[in-house]
Amino acid sequence: MIEPRFFASPEPLSLERLLAITGAAVGGGAADAVAISGIGPIDRAGPADLTFLDNPAYASGLGVSRAGACLLAPKFLDKAPPGLVTLVSPEPYRAFARVAAALYPAASRPQPVFGPGVAPGAVVHPEARLEADVTVDPGAVIGPRAEIGRGAVICANAVVGPDVRIGRDSTLGPGATVVHALVGDRVIIHQGARIGQDGFGFAMGPGGHLKVPQIGRVIVQDDVEIGANTTIDRGANRDTVIGEGSKIDNLVQIAHNVVIGRHCVIVSQVGVSGSTTLEDFVVLGGQVGVVGHVRIGMGSQIAGSSNVREDVPPGSRWGGTPAKPVRDWFREMTTLKRLASEKRSRPASDASEGSAS
DSSP states (O other): OOOTTTSOOOOOEEHHHHHHHHOOEEEESOGGGOEEOEEOOTTTOOTTEEEEEOOGGGGGGGGGOOOSEEEEOGGGGGGSOTTSOEEEOSSHHHHHHHHHHHHOGGGGSOOOSSOSSBOTTOEEOTTOEEOTTOEEOTTOEEOTTOEEOTTOEEOTTOEEOTTOEEOTTOEEOTTOEEOSEEEOTTOEEOTTOEESOOOOOEEOOTTOOEEOOOOOOEEEOTTOEEOTTOEEOOOSSSOEEEOTTOEEOSSOEEOTTOEEOTTOEEOTTOEEOTTOEEOTTOEEOTTOEEOTTOEEOTTOEEOTTOEEOSOBOTTOEEETTTTEEHHHHHHHHHHHHHHHHHHHHSOHHHHHHHHHO
């Protein structure tokens, strides 16, 4: 349910506007009367709401949905009741996301508390350079020689360190810090994220552990999103790089010298050790751990809670601890389950004889 105190009710979208946003085609129903001013799940959407159907598990709800219109894949069209306005799209969820962004643009990135401009209580060093239409909330600190691009938002209590660059239309959420970093355009850094602190580098020895200065940077390319309380260490002697369009969830740790390619997806509680490389379009499921100095090839997917300790070939699907090709992992799990079941089903006398022998 949409809470109007947090997300204001938008102006309705006409059928013409919906089709322009989504590229969908009308599948049926009295489409000319459509006026969409909200969104909702298929079982709760009302007459002014848009919903979608992309997963067969929810197809049963289509027949009783009260939604004003439904985005769906062509394969579900024949299941729609006659009165429901259907908008057919090969990618209904992506189309739904575009409509949601048009209706509720403020939900797409952290919002300032005080509105446009530099608010009272913000601290902007005289040597910092801010382009037009930059918003800086109370408590935010922008250091000397920092540069903030047009349309950027620096939320309350965020810190932009000396010489940092924040690109145009980027957002730094409340309490986040960015130091020793160059950040591209349209980057979203959520609440409490830490970017550019020194990496965990020590020369170990019996006489104590000697700290190794970390003198690299963090490079965050365009259209990256970094989740709340995620930490990305700067490089030790080269840069830590987050590639264009990559999406990083909350509570992720990216260590020094890591290079993440374009359009990677890294889910919550992942830890990537130093000097590891993720090529383009890699997906790491939740709680994956990756040891240092390995390479995960382009397009590979690692199942949640797995531990990667060696290079992964491009296009692979791996899982388990230690991670291995999914087929091998499933075969091992099936074998272990069968062996455990056989042991439980053996008579007590057989078990005793086996122990004695």
